[in-house]
Amino acid sequence: MKKMKSSNRDTVRVFGGWPLLIACIVIVAVLVVIGFVGENNIRRILIRMFLYCAMAVVWNLMSGYTGMTSLGQQAFVGIAGYSMAVMTSTYLASYWVGLLVGGAIGAVLALVLAVILFRMRGMYFAIATWVIAEALKTFFLSWKFVNQGGGLSVMGRPTDRTIIYMVALLICVAAIVTVYLLLNSKLGLGLTAMRDDPDAASSVGVNIFKSKLICFVVAGIFTALAGGWYFLNNVSIYPNSGFGNSWTVAVVFIVIIGGIGTMAGPIVGSVVYIMLSEILADYPGWSNIILGFIAILVILFLPDGIIGTLQKKLKFEILSQKRFSQE
Amino acid sequence: MDTILTFKNVNAGYGRVRILNDLSFEVKKGEVYGVIGPNGCGKTTMFNALIGLIIPTHGEIIYDGKNVTKMKANDRCRLGIGRTYQVPRPFEGMSVFENCLVAAVHGAGHSEKEGRRVALEALKLTELYDKREVRAGELTLLDRKRLEIARALGTEPKLLLLDEVAAGLTEAEVKDVMKMVATLKDAGYSIIWIEHVIETMVKSTDTLMCMAQGSNLVVGEPLEVMNSKLVEEVYLGGVEDDE
Numbered sequence: 001m002k003k004m005k006s007s008n009r010d011t012v013r014v015f016g017g018w019p020l021l022i023a024c025i026v027i028v029a030v031l032v033v034i035g036f037v038g039e040n041n042i043r044r045i046l047i048r049m050f051l052y053c054a055m056a057v058v059w060n061l062m063s064g065y066t067g068m069t070s071l072g073q074q075a076f077v078g079i080a081g082y083s084m085a086v087m088t089s090t091y092l093a094s095y096w097v098g099l100l101v102g103g104a105i106g107a108v109l110a111l112v113l114a115v116i117l118f119r120m121r122g123m124y125f126a127i128a129t130w131v132i133a134e135a136l137k138t139f140f141l142s143w144k145f146v147n148q149g150g151g152l153s154v155m156g157r158p159t160d161r162t163i164i165y166m167v168a169l170l171i172c173v174a175a176i177v178t179v180y181l182l183l184n185s186k187l188g189l190g191l192t193a194m195r196d197d198p199d200a201a202s203s204v205g206v207n208i209f210k211s212k213l214i215c216f217v218v219a220g221i222f223t224a225l226a227g228g229w230y231f232l233n234n235v236s237i238y239p240n241s242g243f244g245n246s247w248t249v250a251v252v253f254i255v256i257i258g259g260i261g262t263m264a265g266p267i268v269g270s271v272v273y274i275m276l277s278e279i280l281a282d283y284p285g286w287s288n289i290i291l292g293f294i295a296i297l298v299i300l301f302l303p304d305g306i307i308g309t310l311q312k313k314l315k316f317e318i319l320s321q322k323r324f325s326q327e
Numbered sequence: 328m329d330t331i332l333t334f335k336n337v338n339a340g341y342g343r344v345r346i347l348n349d350l351s352f353e354v355k356k357g358e359v360y361g362v363i364g365p366n367g368c369g370k371t372t373m374f375n376a377l378i379g380l381i382i383p384t385h386g387e388i389i390y391d392g393k394n395v396t397k398m399k400a401n402d403r404c405r406l407g408i409g410r411t412y413q414v415p416r417p418f419e420g421m422s423v424f425e426n427c428l429v430a431a432v433h434g435a436g437h438s439e440k441e442g443r444r445v446a447l448e449a450l451k452l453t454e455l456y457d458k459r460e461v462r463a464g465e466l467t468l469l470d471r472k473r474l475e476i477a478r479a480l481g482t483e484p485k486l487l488l489l490d491e492v493a494a495g496l497t498e499a500e501v502k503d504v505m506k507m508v509a510t511l512k513d514a515g516y517s518i519i520w521i522e523h524v525i526e527t528m529v530k531s532t533d534t535l536m537c538m539a540q541g542s543n544l545v546v547g548e549p550l551e552v553m554n555s556k557l558v559e560e561v562y563l564g565g566v567e568d569d570e
């Protein structure tokens with residue numbers, strides 16, 4: 001554990017190194033064991049949690065660290081979900097092919113969108129991403145190849161839920177590890193500067209375009225992988241489910257509740273979100289109203305989210321990307 | 328002496344508003360080149376064009392033998408143009424050390440390990456070493472100005488651009504800044520220094536340029552420039568009224 005004098009009064013403790021790594025390994029090991037022996041309902045809930053967590057972690061990378069607040073991540077979810085369905089039902093390929101094709105198309109889509117979107121900042125960027133996702137939804141609603149609004153089924157779903165569980169866990173862990181490594185690399189150092197002042201960052205040599213592009217593509221890939229895998233588990237996809245804005249609503253909720261701009265925030269946020277949505281599942285009409293109400297309360301009273309507030313109050317940082325002058 | 332920077336008939340501005348008007352001047356290697364001029368005459372805009380935040384609509388900027396007129400800001404930084412901002416713009420959420428580390432890693436292209444050394448050196452030179460772990464957002468004005476310089480030094484520039492680093496400081500603090508600039512000059516940096524404190528400029532610069540309405544009004548020895556009738560008219564607006 002390192003200590004940092006952050007002002008004349010405060011000292012921040014940073015949890016990291018071996019103890020943290022061991023704690024993470026233990027948590028993942030427990031989750032793996034649950035994958036083998038856990039009861040079906042628990043595993044179903046955890047699969048959803050892993051996939052939402054993966055999407056939230058990369059959305060936080062974009063919005064919390066580079067200021068690109070995308071409201072159109074469902075574009076990637078839908079594209080990947082349809083890739084999964086088309087590959088397995090139209091071409092009768094295995095779901096592995098479906099997953100990888102979805103991820104690859106997600107990456108290409110991110111690269112193409114970057115050319116258009118990176119000319120915009122802030123609100124304009126957010127609206128543009130949303131419009132693009134809506135346009136894709138409209139397109140899929142009328143595209144004969146994907147059966148228009150009638151949707152498609154995913155074929156060849158593994159009979160053993162363990163595989164779905166393990167891959168979902170893998171996607172989640174991979175997203176977290178990737179984002180953590182990115183933030184602790186040279187690139188991450190530049191991102192933190194960019195978040196505070198993009199012009200000043202570029203005048204000390206940070207390549208804004210490249211940094212944004214890497215984050216956007218990483219987010220696109222993991223959102224697509226998680227989305228594709230979600231629809232394998234879900235068995236069928238429609239334009240309104242794949243490209244529905246409830247994806248973005250959920251992801252934004254998770255990141256805000258957990259703590260935007262913190263590594264652990266989206267992880268904690270996804271646990272909270274999935275638990276709440278499971279509890280509220282019995283009250284379908286009320287669930288969104290209650291979730292919205294909770295979000296408003298958190299924004300009003302804990303604007304830094306659960307983790308952000310805890311870190312400030314208790315003066316610690318977890319999974320931090322802080323650099324110290326002494327090694 | 329060799330030339331490190333040439334502006335050739337540069338026009339530049341924001342949107343349709345043209346600020347720089349056919350601006351031409353030359354800076355030699357190793358000199359402290361002072362720039363004065365009334366508010367709004369385009370001094371800071373000249374810096375923005377020089378580092379690449381705005382692109383000139385006409386003319387050329389030659390730095391160290393290369394035409395950099397249309398180059399991106401981060402690439403120019405890599406070539407060795409480092410700037411400070413008039414209103415300090417530290418990365419407030421990061422520590423003082425991290426601010427300089429960003430510059431050393433991204434601006435000078437070092438690994439984090441090597442960058443650490445460069446950053447700490449820049450902090451020593453600017454007397455911020457003892458405050459290196461403090462959050463940049465908590466610094467006083469003088470320290471923020473120091474951090475601006477430290478961060479620019481972190482990029483290992485050949486040409487250092489100082490934008491009113493002495494403005495808003497007490498007399499004693501201004502002396503500190505003057506001392507720092509002298510140290511930097513001795514260390515071999517070429518420096519362009521924008522400032523309003525005339526006395527400081529006369530004492531600390533080798534060449535002085537007075538700008539007016541986006542172009543170069545008078546250039547020469549600092550004292551000569553200060554005494555020129557043109558400068559009096561346009562900049563001081565009648566010295567006899569002043570103390």
